[in-house]
Each structure stands twice: as structure tokens, then as C-alpha cells.
Amino acid sequence: MKKRITIVEDNTVIRETFAVVINNTVAYQVVAHYATCEEALKNLDCDSPDLVLMDIDLPGMNGIDGTIQIKKRCAECIVLIITVLEDGEKVFRSLCAGAGGYIVKNSDTDDIVRNIDEAFNGGAPMSLNIAKMVVASFNRVQNSPLTEREKEVLKGIAEGKSYSKIALDLFISKETVRSHIKNIYKKLEVNNKVAALKIAGSNRWIN
Amino acid sequence: MILILIFFKTSQSDIPSGFKVILGDPIYVLLINCLITLFFGGFLAYLQMDQERDRLKMRALQDRRIDELDDAVKKRTEELNTMRENIATDFHDETGNMLSAITRQATYLKLKIQAGTEVHKIVESIIFNSKSLYSSSKDFLWHLNHNSDDAEELFAYLTAYGQFYYNQFDIAFSSGSQMKGSKQLPPSAALNLIYIFKEAMNNVVKHSGANEVIFKMAIEENKIVFALQDDGQWKPSDDLQNHYGLANITARCEKNGFNKIIVKESMGTRLEIEVPLKISYHG
Numbered sequence: 001m002k003k004r005i006t007i008v009e010d011n012t013v014i015r016e017t018f019a020v021v022i023n024n025t026v027a028y029q030v031v032a033h034y035a036t037c038e039e040a041l042k043n044l045d046c047d048s049p050d051l052v053l054m055d056i057d058l059p060g061m062n063g064i065d066g067t068i069q070i071k072k073r074c075a076e077c078i079v080l081i082i083t084v085l086e087d088g089e090k091v092f093r094s095l096c097a098g099a100g101g102y103i104v105k106n107s108d109t110d111d112i113v114r115n116i117d118e119a120f121n122g123g124a125p126m127s128l129n130i131a132k133m134v135v136a137s138f139n140r141v142q143n144s145p146l147t148e149r150e151k152e153v154l155k156g157i158a159e160g161k162s163y164s165k166i167a168l169d170l171f172i173s174k175e176t177v178r179s180h181i182k183n184i185y186k187k188l189e190v191n192n193k194v195a196a197l198k199i200a201g202s203n204r205w206i207n
Numbered sequence: 208m209i210l211i212l213i214f215f216k217t218s219q220s221d222i223p224s225g226f227k228v229i230l231g232d233p234i235y236v237l238l239i240n241c242l243i244t245l246f247f248g249g250f251l252a253y254l255q256m257d258q259e260r261d262r263l264k265m266r267a268l269q270d271r272r273i274d275e276l277d278d279a280v281k282k283r284t285e286e287l288n289t290m291r292e293n294i295a296t297d298f299h300d301e302t303g304n305m306l307s308a309i310t311r312q313a314t315y316l317k318l319k320i321q322a323g324t325e326v327h328k329i330v331e332s333i334i335f336n337s338k339s340l341y342s343s344s345k346d347f348l349w350h351l352n353h354n355s356d357d358a359e360e361l362f363a364y365l366t367a368y369g370q371f372y373y374n375q376f377d378i379a380f381s382s383g384s385q386m387k388g389s390k391q392l393p394p395s396a397a398l399n400l401i402y403i404f405k406e407a408m409n410n411v412v413k414h415s416g417a418n419e420v421i422f423k424m425a426i427e428e429n430k431i432v433f434a435l436q437d438d439g440q441w442k443p444s445d446d447l448q449n450h451y452g453l454a455n456i457t458a459r460c461e462k463n464g465f466n467k468i469i470v471k472e473s474m475g476t477r478l479e480i481e482v483p484l485k486i487s488y489h490g
Contacts, residue, residue, distance in 0.1 A: 011304050011307075011308060013308040013311060013312060014304065014307055014308050014311055017308075017311035017312055017314065017315045018311065020315050020318070021311075021314065021315075021318075024318060057300065084298075084303030084304060084307060085303065085345070086371075105303070105304070105307035105311075106303075106306060106307045106310050106337075106338060106341045108314075109314050109318075111375075125374070127367060127370070127371060128363075128366065128367040128370050128371075129367060157370070159381070159382075160363075160366035160367060160369065160370045160380075160381065160382045161370065161379075161380065161381045162369075162370050162373040162374045162378065162379060162380035162381070163374055164373070164374075164376075164377050164378055164379040164380070165379035165380055165381045165419070167379075168379050168419075174377075
């Protein structure tokens with residue numbers, strides 16, 4: 001059975017052509033595409049997507065808040081950000097909000113499908129600048145939730161090493177590197193929720 | 208004191224009576240002397256005060272002018288920064304999306320056209336050009352929006368590119384810098400170095416068959432050396448010059464005063480670009 005995908009992107013051309021690329025694959029089908037988060041959220045239950053491709057700058061609710069809402073209602077659903085620039089602050093904030101990775105809008109057809117495959121199989125891409133922001137985010141908390149191996153993988157990415165080089169240095173496979181990255185993303189989301197709660201608690205916003 | 212001394216000496220001295228008639232009594236002389244001294248003293252003090260007042264006025268004027276210029280420079284810098292940020296945002300919102308839309312539409316068209324036909328090739332060319340424009344716009348924007356003359360920043364940018372690029376292949380990529388502290392590159396060097404090393408990184412994938420690539424930066428006397436080392440076996444019959452796309456690289460080096468060295472080793476090849484820290488430009 002094909003995996004169900006929805007697209008949230010306000011640029012009609014990009015939205016529709018992304019849908020064509022995905023519908024041309026054997027494994028995936030686009031069940032719906034929307035110009036706004038509000039529409040996507042309204043139809044979330046009936047669409048019941050396995051993966052949502054989400055733009056960040058949208059009219060009305062932005063993609064970061066949209067990601068939070070989707071993850072809240074459907075924790076198993078993977079959100080992949082579609083972006084022009086892959087290493088911006090907004091992409092990082094989307095990852096903290098629960099997105100499982102990102103796809104550059106200008107990617108090759110093969111890259112788009114490969115990124116979706118990777119998101120399902122574990123291990124979305126992570127760039128050097130995003131890795132640096134992730135490191136900084138985990139440094140904020142006293143007890144890092146990352147395992148030693150995950151720290152080594154993250155350090156390798158932040159130093160500019162390719163996945164193959166990290167795999168070579170740590171005597172592991174490229175697939176294992178990717179699965180570590182997936183876990184780092186998951187912990188980043190949890191970590192940021194914890195950090196947000198701690199900040200809120202220290203400011204007596206919650207009891 | 209001096210006046211009292213003059214008075215005392217005058218009264219004690221044996222001045223001829225003719226002079227006494229002309230000069231009058233010593234007390235009178237003393238008084239006249241005092242008056243003249245007071246007059247000139249006062250006049251000089253007044254002049255000095257006047258000059259001091261003018262000097263202070265001038266200093267205040269200068270300070271005000273400097274403050275005005277400072278404010279103007281600060282305002283202009285802020286305007287330029289805002290303009291740069293706007294260009295980056297515009298690129299993200301408008302140009303980047305537009306170029307992505309062109310790529311996506313052309314990709315859609317490619318799916319609809321039979322491979323091998325003339326139209327298919329044209330569509331492929333549109334995709335290639337759109338992606339090239341997207342990539343060079345990103346480089347240009349980075350150059351505009353960052354402290355791109357800082358060698359460390361440039362090294363980090365090229366490392367990030369190398370990481371992203373080689374992640375698409377099974378090639379182990381890493382980088383290393385032996386430089387401590389920031390070094391200022393000559394203006395426009397950064398953008399040219401980006402184009403040079405992007406071309407070199409691309410050619411390593413195309414022609415060297417390398418498993419591992421290392422990008423390095425080091426400082427030597429008055430020059431910074433950027434090097435791309437691979438462990439590939441470049442085909443001996445092939446011209447290494449063509450492999451590295453050296454026509455473009457050589458032209459860029461000559462135009463910017465860089466020195467290009469290619470070192471062939473038993474275990475691969477190294478392309479070194481030396482950037483003098485003081486450069487004279489040609490063309």
C-alpha cells in the first residue's frame with residue numbers, strides 16, 4: 001500500500017509539481033495539497049497522512065506552528081520541511097518543533113524521492129550549520145540526552161565531515177550514521193520541549 | 208617685585224637732572240610703568256581668553272561634526288545591512304521560489320517528454336541552468352551577507368559545501384585548518400575561491416575515482432594556502448589540466464593574483480591555491 005503524503009505550500013507551481021513527482025513513484029501518493037496550514041489541519045483526520053511536506057513561510061499560520069499542531073494531533077506523522085535555503089534559523093526552529101528533516105525546493109527529482117525514503121527509513125539529512133545549532137541547543141541543558149555515539153556523529157557533522165567520513169572514523173555504516181541523526185532530531189524536539197518548560201517554570205509561568 | 212626693584216634703583220641712582228625733568232618723579236614713572244604693564248597684560252590676557260574661547264568653540268563644532276558624521280555612517284551602515292537582509296529575504300521569498308518553480312516545472316516537462324529527443328535535451332539544459340543560477344545566487348548572497356573576507360568564514364562555507372556535495376556520493380570528506388586567529392582576505396578573493404573550489408570538488412567526483420577528499424587551509428609567510436587533496440587514481444592518459452577544469456581555474460587565479468600548484472602523488476592529487484595577503488590586481 002502506498003504511503004500517504006500531503007503538501008502544504010502556498011506557491012501553486014511548486015506545490016503541484018512536487019505532487020506530480022511524488023505521484024510518479026511506486027511507493028508514495030499525494031492525497032491532498034494545500035496553500036495554508038489551516039486547510040491542512042482541518043482535513044488532517046480525513047487525509048491521515050504518513051508524511052507532510054511543509055513550507056515555512058505561509059499566509060496565516062506558519063509552517064513551524066503548523067508542524068507543532070500536526071505533531072500534537074498525529075505524533076507518528078513525519079513532517080519534512082520544504083525550503084529554499086537549507087541552513088537557516090527557521091529550518092532549525094522547525095526541527096525543534098518536531099520536523100524530521102528538510103528538502104531543498106530546488107532539489108533533483110531523485111533527491112526529493114531519496115529524502116522521503118530516508119525520512120521513512122530513518123536518517124533525514126543534516127547540514128553543518130544545522131548541526132552547529134543543534135550542538136548549541138543541547139549545550140544549553142545540563143544533562144545531555146544524547147548517547148556518546150550520537151555526540152560523536154553530531155560532532156563529526158558540525159566539523160564538516162561527510163556521512164561516509166563519519167562512518168569510516170567510527171567503524172559504522174552510513175545507514176547507522178543516518179539512524180543516529182534521526183534519533184538526534186527526535187531528542188532535539190523533546191529537548192526543546194524540556195528546555196521550554198524549564199524556562200517557563202523558572203519564570204513562574206507554570207507551577 | 209620687578210617694578211619695586213626698578214623704583215628702588217631709580218630713586219637710588221644718580222640720574223642727571225635733565226632726565227628727571229623729562230621723566231618726572233620716580234613714583235610717576237612707576238605708575239606709568241604699572242599702567243602700561245596692566246594695559247598690555249590685560250590686553251594679552253584678553254587675547255588669550257578670546258583665542259581659548261574660539262578654540263573651544265572650534266572643538267565643539269568639530270565634535271558636533273564628528274558626531275553627525277558618526278551618526279550618518281551608523282545610519283548608512285544600518286541601511287546597508289537592512290538592504291542586505293532584504294535582498295536575502297527577497298531571494299528566499301521571491302527569486303529562490305521562482306527558480307525552484309522553474310526547476311520543478313522543467314522537471315515535470317522532462318517526465319512528459321521522451322528521452323533522447325531534442326526537446327528533452329533543451330529541458331535538461333533549462334534544469335541545469337536554473338540550478339546553476341540558484342547555486343551561484345546562493346554564493347553571491349553569502350558573499351554579500353557575511354564577513355566573507357575573513358578566511359575562517361570562507362573556509363567554513365567551503366567546508367559546508369564540500370560536506371553537502373560529497374554526502375551525495377560515497378566519498379569521505381573532511382576538512383582541517385592550521386590557522387589560528389582570523390585573517391583578512393583581499394576583496395573579491397572569497398567569491399573567486401568559492402568558484403574555484405566548487406569546480407575542483409566537482410571534477411574530483413567526475414574524474415578521479417577518489418574515496419576520500421580532504422580540504423585544508425594553512426597560513427604561510429604572507430599567504431594563505433587552500434588545498435584540496437584526493438586519493439583518486441586519475442587516468443594517466445588523460446590530461447589533468449582538463450580534469451580540473453583548469454582553464455577556468457587558471458583564468459581566475461591569474462585575474463586575482465593567486466598562485467596555483469598541482470601536486471601529483473602516488474596516492475592521489477592535491478590542488479593548492481595560494482592567496483597572497485597583499486595583492487596587486489590585473490584586469
